[in-house]
Amino acid sequence: MIEEISVDAEAPARQRILQAAQRLFYRDGVRATGTNALISEARVTKVTFYRHFASKDVLVAAFLQQRHARWIGWFEQALVRHGSGTAAIVPALGEWLTSAGFRGCAFLNSVGEYGEALVSVNTAAREHKRDMVAAVAACIEGEGAQAQARQIALAIDGAIMRVQSGEPAHAVLADLDALIACLTAKRYPLDRRA
Numbered sequence: 001m002i003e004e005i006s007v008d009a010e011a012p013a014r015q016r017i018l019q020a021a022q023r024l025f026y027r028d029g030v031r032a033t034g035t036n037a038l039i040s041e042a043r044v045t046k047v048t049f050y051r052h053f054a055s056k057d058v059l060v061a062a063f064l065q066q067r068h069a070r071w072i073g074w075f076e077q078a079l080v081r082h083g084s085g086t087a088a089i090v091p092a093l094g095e096w097l098t099s100a101g102f103r104g105c106a107f108l109n110s111v112g113e114y115g116e117a118l119v120s121v122n123t124a125a126r127e128h129k130r131d132m133v134a135a136v137a138a139c140i141e142g143e144g145a146q147a148q149a150r151q152i153a154l155a156i157d158g159a160i161m162r163v164q165s166g167e168p169a170h171a172v173l174a175d176l177d178a179l180i181a182c183l184t185a186k187r188y189p190l191d192r193r194a
Contacts, residue, residue, distance in 0.1 A: 002070060002071060002074045002096060002099070002101075003101075004023065004101040005019050005022040005023045005026075006019065006023065007019045007020050007023065007041055007042060009043065013042070013044050013048050013052060014052045016042040016044060017038065017042045017044060017049060017052055017053065017059065018059075018062060018063070019042070020038045020041035021033075021038060021059055021062070021063040022063060022066060022067065022070075024038060024041055025060070025063050025106070025110075026067070026101075026103055026106050027101075027103060029109065029113060030060055030063075030110055030113050030114070031114075035049065035056055038056075038059070057118055057120070060110070060118065060120070060121065061120045061121075061124065063106075064106065064107065064110060064120075064121065064124040064125075064128075065124065067106045067107075068107075068124065068127070068128045068131070071106070071128070072128070072131050072132070072135065074096075075132065075135055076135050076138075078091075078092035078093075078095055078096075079092050079135060079138075079139060084138075084139060085139055086139050086140060086152070086180055086184050089136065089139060089152065089156070089176075089180060090173050090176055090177045090180065093156065093176070094169065097159070097160070097163045097169045097172070098169045098170075102163065102164075104160055104163075104164035105157065105160045105164075107124065107125040107128045107129070108157065108160065108161065110124075111125045129153060129157075132153050132156070133146075133149045133150050133153045134149070136149040136152050136153055136156075137149035140184065148183055148184060151183050152179075152180055152183055152184075155179045155180065155183070156176065159172050159173070159175070159176045
């Protein structure tokens with residue numbers, strides 16, 4: 001599972017600010033977390049904060065970039081731990097969806113908070129989801145893998161939102177498992193998005 005970030009008091013100021021952003025933005029939401037809370041959590045001065053990040057928007061972009069690297073790295077490793085085929089998807093996601101610190105997808109949450117107000121958030125979310133599709137596609141063999149991976153990724157996003165909204169993770173994971181079985185039982189020879 002993705003471990004919760006803590007702020008390392010010995011780390012350089014920029015790293016502490018990013019650690020504070022990882023912790024507070026994911027836990028409390030981007031808009032709900034003010035710069036004063038970030039400054040306090042990172043134990044830096046306002047001058048130091050703005051020396052490293054000219055605005056909160058710049059920090060949001062850095063947060064999403066770092067979150068993406070952490071999440072995709074974890075997801076790819078979790079898929080390997082659970083066998084690498086499509087049967088690995090649900091147990092891999094189960095590690096995250098049942099973890100104590102789970103608060104949904106940072107990218108879906110950020111898009112929900114910002115909408116069209118911050119283009120970099122939407123761009124980061126699209127790139128993250130593209131890489132998630134690629135990780136899922138690596139679990140699928142044969143023709144139509146890319147189309148199936150997009151469909152499974154869509155189901156994964158739905159599962160994330162259902163667990164985030166309070167549905168029991170085990171029930172959502174069982175539904176996701178059944179849906180993946182249905183999607184992979186039927187082969188799609190042509191990519192319908194062409």
